[in-house]
Amino acid sequence: MNGTSGDILVDVRGLCFSRGERVIFDGVDLQIRRGQVSAIMGPSGTGKTTLLRLIGGQLRPDAGTVHVEGRDVHAMSHRELYALRRRMGMLFQSGALFTHQSVFENVAFPLREHADLPEPVLRDLVLMKLEAVGLRGARDMMPGELSGGMARRVALARAVVLDPMMILYDEPFAGQDPISMGTLVSLIRLMNDTLSLSSVIVSHDVVETSQIADEVFVLSEGRVVESGSPAELAQSESAWVQQFFNALPDGPVPFHYPAPSLGDDLLGPRP
Amino acid sequence: MMGLFAGLGRRTIDSFGRLGRGTMFLLRALAGMPGLLLRPGLVMQQLYAIGVLSLLIIMVSGTFVGMVLALQGYNTLVTFGAEQSLGVLVALSLLRELGPVVTALLFGGRAGSALTAEIGLMKTTEQLSSMEMMAVDPMRRIIAPRLLAGFLAMPLLAAIFSFLGIMGAHVVSTAALGVDDGAFWSQMQAAVDFREDVMNGVIKSLVFGFVASWIAVYEGYDAVPTSEGVSRATTRTVVHTSLAVLGLDFVLTAVMFG
Ligand SMILES: Nc1ncnc2c1ncn2[C@@H]1O[C@H](COP(=O)(O)OP(=O)(O)OP(=O)(O)O)[C@@H](O)[C@H]1O
Ligand SMILES: [Mg+2]
Numbered sequence: 001m002n003g004t005s006g007d008i009l010v011d012v013r014g015l016c017f018s019r020g021e022r023v024i025f026d027g028v029d030l031q032i033r034r035g036q037v038s039a040i041m042g043p044s045g046t047g048k049t050t051l052l053r054l055i056g057g058q059l060r061p062d063a064g065t066v067h068v069e070g071r072d073v074h075a076m077s078h079r080e081l082y083a084l085r086r087r088m089g090m091l092f093q094s095g096a097l098f099t100h101q102s103v104f105e106n107v108a109f110p111l112r113e114h115a116d117l118p119e120p121v122l123r124d125l126v127l128m129k130l131e132a133v134g135l136r137g138a139r140d141m142m143p144g145e146l147s148g149g150m151a152r153r154v155a156l157a158r159a160v161v162l163d164p165m166m167i168l169y170d171e172p173f174a175g176q177d178p179i180s181m182g183t184l185v186s187l188i189r190l191m192n193d194t195l196s197l198s199s200v201i202v203s204h205d206v207v208e209t210s211q212i213a214d215e216v217f218v219l220s221e222g223r224v225v226e227s228g229s230p231a232e233l234a235q236s237e238s239a240w241v242q243q244f245f246n247a248l249p250d251g252p253v254p255f256h257y258p259a260p261s262l263g264d265d266l267l268g269p270r271p
Numbered sequence: 272m273m274g275l276f277a278g279l280g281r282r283t284i285d286s287f288g289r290l291g292r293g294t295m296f297l298l299r300a301l302a303g304m305p306g307l308l309l310r311p312g313l314v315m316q317q318l319y320a321i322g323v324l325s326l327l328i329i330m331v332s333g334t335f336v337g338m339v340l341a342l343q344g345y346n347t348l349v350t351f352g353a354e355q356s357l358g359v360l361v362a363l364s365l366l367r368e369l370g371p372v373v374t375a376l377l378f379g380g381r382a383g384s385a386l387t388a389e390i391g392l393m394k395t396t397e398q399l400s401s402m403e404m405m406a407v408d409p410m411r412r413i414i415a416p417r418l419l420a421g422f423l424a425m426p427l428l429a430a431i432f433s434f435l436g437i438m439g440a441h442v443v444s445t446a447a448l449g450v451d452d453g454a455f456w457s458q459m460q461a462a463v464d465f466r467e468d469v470m471n472g473v474i475k476s477l478v479f480g481f482v483a484s485w486i487a488v489y490e491g492y493d494a495v496p497t498s499e500g501v502s503r504a505t506t507r508t509v510v511h512t513s514l515a516v517l518g519l520d521f522v523l524t525a526v527m528f529g
Contacts, residue, residue, distance in 0.1 A: 056404050078408075085406035096401035110405045113412070158405075 009034040009166060009198050010055055015064035017050060024050055026222035027064070032215075037192050037199045039209045041244065042219035045257060048202040049093055051219070052168045055200075056090055057081050068166075086114060089159035093170040095151040097143040097158070103130070104139040107158045114162060129157040132187060134180065149175045156184070160191060166198045167191075173205045181205075185212055206245055210234070218244060293489045300488070303408065303415035313416040314423075321382045321417070322424030328381055329374060329428045330435050336373060337436030340364055341443040345450070357450050358459035361440040366463065366472040367528070370433035372520050375479035378425055379512030383487035386417055387508040390491025391501035399492075414492060418484050425480025426473055433472070471527045478519060483512045 010032035017025040024047040032038045040048050053059045055066055057073045066073045068084060076084065097106050107126045111117060117125070130136040133153040143151055152175060159167060172188065173181050189212040192199045203209045209216070210230035218226045218233070218241055225240045226233060233241050259265070307314055344360040390413065393399050399409045437459075444450035463469065487508050494504035 058400060058403060082406045082408065085404055088404070088406075090401070090404040092397055092401050092404075094397050096397035098398055099396070110407070113405070113407045155401075162405075 007034045011067040013065050016062045018062055023222055028224055030217050030224050032200055034198050035196055036214040037212050039201045039213035039216045041216060046219045049170055052170055087165045089164040089167040091156050091159040091169045091172055095155040097151055097155055099143050103141050103154050106154060107161055110162045129161050133157045169201045171202055173203055173208050296489050297485055299410050300414045300418050303411035304419055306411050307415055314419050317416045317420035318424055321420045325381045325428060328377055329432050332377060333432035333435035334439035336369055337439030338443045341440035345448045354450060355454040356458050357444050358455035359462040362437055362459045362463050365433040365436040366468050370429045371472055371475035371479055374429040374432045375483055375516040376513055379483050379509050383483050383508045383512050384505050386487040387491040387505045391494035391504050395496040414488050418488050421484025422480050426476040429476035475523050479516050482515050486511050
């Protein structure tokens with residue numbers, strides 16, 4: 001591979017995707033570089049989770065391609081896709097912990113499935129990951145007994161336990177108090193740099209994400225409307241970005257899901 | 272009128288579509304089964320959940336069905352003076368019909384519905400998706416062991432059902448109805464054919480176990496990932512299992528004994 005394409009890990013080109021009538025992506029292009037923390041931001045419902053699922057090969061695009069390490073994810077065989085996923089970690093927005101297993105077993109799950117480790121080694125690895133998210137003491141609890149924020153941190157520990165080459169975080173900061181938020185922010189950056197991973201963060205938290213992201217992509221209405229380093233974006237003239245970064249209620253980014261005007265809905269003819 | 276036909280046509284097409292998807296699903300699950308040889312623990316866990324936890328209801332029902340059969344059969348046989356053949360009547364009814372059929376119906380209601388709800392909820396809460404993203408194929412890790420455990424458990428449960436049914440009938444016949452203990456067993460031994468009766472019953476229970484487990488895991492996997500979706504899938508499991516078992520029982524009986 002040559003110099004420029006060599007450090008592009010995920011290459012999304014001309015991606016189109018619809019759910020029924022609703023067009024979610026209409027020609028998304030973005031390149032995620034190896035070794036960086038990239039952030040995907042955008043208003044709720046723009047399809048950030050959908051984008052992660054497309055990258056992970058769980059959904060098929062209507063048009064366009066997603067290449068990871070130069071290979072088309074949607075042209076891979078089942079076996080190749082699973083081999084790729086083994087090196088990818090994903091934190092689900094809902095956490096998606098296995099409810100019938102304890103916190104410890106949840107984090108141990110990928111290791112038990114993929115690595116044939118002696119039990120003491122496995123235990124140490126799991127406890128180290130739990131320590132990193134501050135939940136070593138919660139190892140024997142069941143997912144049903146955790147708070148939302150704790151469950152998400154357990155899911156984070158599980159997503160990174162195999163030391164993947166790329167981690168996709170769907171809303172890692174949602175539901176965290178300021179202290180765990182700060183810890184998580186530095187943890188994500190630290191893991192990225194010390195383990196030389198690549199990280200993709202989906203988030204609404206402009207401040208936290210700006211602290212750690214090398215590059216930010218702003219999604220709106222099915223396209224990438226702006227991209228660049230957080231500093232560049234803060235300077236951006238674009239009205240979209242200004243609105244999003246400064247949390248202004250008015251601007252080109254609609255707060256509302258597409259709908260007829262409120263006046264028409266309330267005062268128009270009743271069905 | 273046209274609407275009626277159109278509706279009927281659409282439902283037929285839908286059913287065939289489901290059957291096709293269900294078959295594809297079954298093939299994928301079966302492809303995951305050889306891998307289970309390396310991980311017998313996964314199947315053991317499910318055998319416990321599906322088989323061992325169904326034991327109580329199967330044992331109690333089997334005993335009662337046998338006892339009722341003895342009472343009812345006695346009333347009919349005694350009018351012909353043939354009450355000493357009660358053992359034959361009970362054994363044949365249980366081995367050929369009631370054992371496999373009633374066990375399969377109970378299996379659908381007890382274990383099948385639980386399987387559907389469990390898998391459906393795993394889907395709803397994205398546990399299956401997250402497993403896929405951890406490069407663990409839910410087909411192999413979740414579906415295949417459950418399906419295999421269902422296949423294995425059902426014939427064993429049916430055998431236990433028939434056995435306890437005969438024992439229950441024996442107790443009622445000898446203790447309450449005055450049937451001779453020796454006649455009960457010797458007539459049964461003389462009249463029950465191993466291949467014709469016992470094996471055909473076993474084949475039935477294998478078929479029913481296969482169909483009931485298939486329906487249960489497929490409905491769970493195919494459930495719409497919402498609370499109503501899972502609830503509907505669970506109902507469908509019980510209804511479809513019952514219909515499939517009764518329908519297949521007719522076909523198998525016609526082929527085997529017709
Ligand atoms: N299973 C589904 N069926 C139909 N539409 C869906 C489905 N899942 C998501 N959508 C639609 O796809 C769009 C994008 O959803 P997605 O979950 O990707 O948004 P998001 O950007 O992650 O939002 P949030 O920040 O709130 O998590 C939404 O408009 C949603 O209505
Ligand atoms: Mg989302």
